[in-house]
Amino acid sequence: MAHQTASISQRSPRSDGADTRARLLLAALQLFSERGYAQTPVRAIAEAAGTNVAAIAYHFGDKAGLYTATFHELLGSSQALIPHFTEPGLGIEEALRRYFEGFLEPLKHDDLVRQSLRLHMRELLEPTHVWPEVIERECRAPHLALARLLCRHLGVRRMDAEVHGLAFSIASLVMQMWTQRDTLEAVAPQLAHPAAIDAWTRRLTGYALAMVQSETLRRAAARPATRKKKATA
Structure with a gap:
């Protein structure tokens, strides 16, 4: 990227x-x-x-x-990553791996990342003409793409609040890496080094898969109760 x-x-x-x-x-x-x-x-x-x-x-x-x-130009656009992790035919594990790979790769370029994060924080506090575009391209579009991916894997026809919550939870793993770099360096500097990014990609993919599995089990457990309510109605 x-x-x-x-x-x-x-x-x-x-x-x-x-x-x-x-x-x-x-x-x-x-x-x-x-x-x-x-x-x-x-x-x-x-x-x-x-x-x-x-x-x-x-x-x-x-x-x-x-x-x-x-x-959008120095570190790339989040919107540009969407085709990479939503390519037709991808299994959920490979799709999530590509998701984290794309969003974490810029962290290998530390100086640019720090300046870019500072710029985004300034834009958050002092919005300009760019803010609506940042929300649409860097936030809303990637979120909906991930949520649609999760819907397909979970067999959910209509995107509901739980799917949105799962997508936000997965994305928060990326945001933690971006926004807590100073904390990482202070607490566990070996985890903040650019060389550790590939390992983080693998780990976060596994954590996200666990979240997806948890949501799968939750929905499966809720189905009998739903059918029982309909039968007694």
């Missing part, structure tokens, strides 16, 4: 457009995450990227377009 990207200071200026765009995105992510959208002038971003304001207009249209791009 993501790729290793050097810090701004480590990159040597090049004249090609792709490099300029990448440098602008890195500079914007750093400054927007530190100062917020309103307090970050485009001139400061251009200077940090080693280019000019005209380059921002050329690549992103304006400041708002650049801000939007920082949410």
Whole structure:
């Protein structure tokens, strides 16, 4: 999903457009995450990227377009992962493995993740034009895709509150990894290292499968009681 990207200071200026765009995105992510959208002038971003304001207009249209791009281009979009874990014919274990693989892979790129998380926290506290899109693309769309996957596995025709709850519970395993990195490093630093991400993918897949199995058993146990109520009605 993501790729290793050097810090701004480590990159040597090049004249090609792709490099300029990448440098602008890195500079914007750093400054927007530190100062917020309103307090970050485009001139400061251009200077940090080693280019000019005209380059921002050329690549992103304006400041708002650049801000939007920082949410989706450097670490990828959650919405883009949906086809990966909902591919037809996948069993539930492989689907969940792909789900965690996609959402955890960016954690291998620690500096970008920290800045991206800070940016999302700022957006949560100080919403801008991006907030509705973040809710739709990064939250609602992946959630519904996972919930539909669970419905198929559970044999549920209509998505109910329990399916939504199960989907949110599975997603919370990912959110814990993203938002509690400082805690992980303080308590068990070996679990926060980028090299541990593949092991986390396997472990979280197993934990999620246990949740799905628990919900399967709960629904199976509830069916006789439901049929009995209908018979005596």
